Amino acid sequence: MLMKALPQLSDRAMAQSSLDVMRVRADFPILQTKVHGKPLVYFDNGATSHKPQIVIDALNHYYRAENSNIHRGVHHLSEQATAAYEAARGKMRNFINARADQEIIFVRGTTEAINLVAQSYGRSFLKAGDEIIVSAMEHHSNIVPWQMLCEQVGAKLRVIPINHEGEVVMEEYLRLLNDKTKFVSVTHVSNALGTIVPVKEMVAQAHQRGVPVLLDGAQAVPHLKVDVQDLGCDFYAFSGHKMFAPTGVGVLYGRAELLEKMPPYQGGGDMISLVTFEKTHYNGLPYKFEAGTPHIAGGIGLGVAIDYLAKLDWDLVTAHEHRLLSYATEALAAIQGLRIIGTAKEKAGVLSFVFDHVHAHDVGTILDQEGVAVRAGHHCAMPVMQRFGVPATTRASFAFYNTIDEVDVLVRAIERVLKVFG
Amino acid sequence: MSELDELYQEVILDHNKSPRNFRAMAHANRKAEGYNPLCGDHVTVFVQLEDGVIEDISFQGSGCAISKASASLMTAALKGKNESVAQALFENVHKMLTGDASDDRVVDKVGKLQILSGVCKFPARVKCASLAWHTVNAALKGEAQPASTE
Numbered sequence: 001m002l003m004k005a006l007p008q009l010s011d012r013a014m015a016q017s018s019l020d021v022m023r024v025r026a027d028f029p030i031l032q033t034k035v036h037g038k039p040l041v042y043f044d045n046g047a048t049s050h051k052p053q054i055v056i057d058a059l060n061h062y063y064r065a066e067n068s069n070i071h072r073g074v075h076h077l078s079e080q081a082t083a084a085y086e087a088a089r090g091k092m093r094n095f096i097n098a099r100a101d102q103e104i105i106f107v108r109g110t111t112e113a114i115n116l117v118a119q120s121y122g123r124s125f126l127k128a129g130d131e132i133i134v135s136a137m138e139h140h141s142n143i144v145p146w147q148m149l150c151e152q153v154g155a156k157l158r159v160i161p162i163n164h165e166g167e168v169v170m171e172e173y174l175r176l177l178n179d180k181t182k183f184v185s186v187t188h189v190s191n192a193l194g195t196i197v198p199v200k201e202m203v204a205q206a207h208q209r210g211v212p213v214l215l216d217g218a219q220a221v222p223h224l225k226v227d228v229q230d231l232g233c234d235f236y237a238f239s240g241h242k243m244f245a246p247t248g249v250g251v252l253y254g255r256a257e258l259l260e261k262m263p264p265y266q267g268g269g270d271m272i273s274l275v276t277f278e279k280t281h282y283n284g285l286p287y288k289f290e291a292g293t294p295h296i297a298g299g300i301g302l303g304v305a306i307d308y309l310a311k312l313d314w315d316l317v318t319a320h321e322h323r324l325l326s327y328a329t330e331a332l333a334a335i336q337g338l339r340i341i342g343t344a345k346e347k348a349g350v351l352s353f354v355f356d357h358v359h360a361h362d363v364g365t366i367l368d369q370e371g372v373a374v375r376a377g378h379h380c381a382m383p384v385m386q387r388f389g390v391p392a393t394t395r396a397s398f399a400f401y402n403t404i405d406e407v408d409v410l411v412r413a414i415e416r417v418l419k420v421f422g
Numbered sequence: 423m424s425e426l427d428e429l430y431q432e433v434i435l436d437h438n439k440s441p442r443n444f445r446a447m448a449h450a451n452r453k454a455e456g457y458n459p460l461c462g463d464h465v466t467v468f469v470q471l472e473d474g475v476i477e478d479i480s481f482q483g484s485g486c487a488i489s490k491a492s493a494s495l496m497t498a499a500l501k502g503k504n505e506s507v508a509q510a511l512f513e514n515v516h517k518m519l520t521g522d523a524s525d526d527r528v529v530d531k532v533g534k535l536q537i538l539s540g541v542c543k544f545p546a547r548v549k550c551a552s553l554a555w556h557t558v559n560a561a562l563k564g565e566a567q568p569a570s571t572e
Contacts, residue, residue: 382462
């Protein structure tokens, strides 16, 4: 890291002690966009993040210079594409500190990763009367796959309540864990509230009872350094597109020991070692779970996004994001009639808010006129909206390329909302 | 007038703040629910239909200013109208909201509802404005499934 490399705290080191946001912004061409004649202020990173030029270039380069199918050609291009794709797997292993490349399954995104575990692990190892625990602040993609599994095998979904700040009530979690519990699936960072969930402790508690745990890391990976071995989880699911990589590619990390025991999720090419009409032998990990031609360019782009993130000083990134969130929280809390939804002590990247007399959609439309992009709605977390008794919220979600000045634009834009609605 | 001012005109803000016919109706003989699954807007429309005439109409639900004002304006426009007039109005309002250029005089055919014409500049909000209309359409047809903007 830069700070440590410098011999002493010189003026230069002082200047480097905060993230050079302007330099970072120059890496993301879309940030130059004008919206309704005003500079784009992109606060919808929770929905998807933007891509740095080198990721965009990687997609272009793949189709121009390497395009061919992987794992099957003996020709030059196929070898190159295979090497680039598999190199991305290695980068990803390193990025989340998995033990081996074979524990990195490339999927379409978080949703597919969770469905894979629910259908492959769940249908094989859960039965009628078993219980699955999720929290009350899950995204629909960490609720519905388990409901589908419950219908298929007769298992029961149990829900850990959250308190008024939007934190998991740990005593309730411990009460829900019992001999019938056969799986726990919780989010690492809440997409609607920004809460950082104490997942390491929750994994440890589940493991005391021998219960495997999946963590939904979709909103965590862009903000936190994730170490799957340190967290101790059995599965970790996330999407590339929220971490500055292309859409359509994501990762399921699974402990090899569990993945080995699980049957394939989809059948097809690449996931087999021998096919006859009498019997098919499945391929080994990770290919057993990667049927069909994957999003090769996306996978390579994901690898390049990891290269990009690795060059950033994450202590500075974390400090900058923390400053953005606390500055925005303070500025918005000062606006009359505005109520922040999700006030957990540990939060990352998300600020959700409501007005009693203005609906989130009207807020979103007026903010857009000022160039400010936010999400307005239920954030695919309808039970969270229900818990807080609101139909929808406006959500500003940050990335490291956002600035304090942009937060000021948001505040002024909200003032315009109040002018329209009185 | 800016596009935004055109969208949020005084009349719309007023109907949002004090929606007309915003109540449940015990004597309704037609009723339908409408959802906008993308945003969670929800409306129930109640109709008392006698000999093909909308004798009474009301709504309840939650949603943004556009969806609420549109529902309120709709109930005011449809009260006392017969089914075929209602159907024609539905079609013209739909054309106006979606900016259908095939009929450049459509705003003249919708009377007071032309206050909603600003919506067509905001494609993301067209469904907010049309939800109540889809719902009343379902109510008049007696459809069992909730209406949806999808």
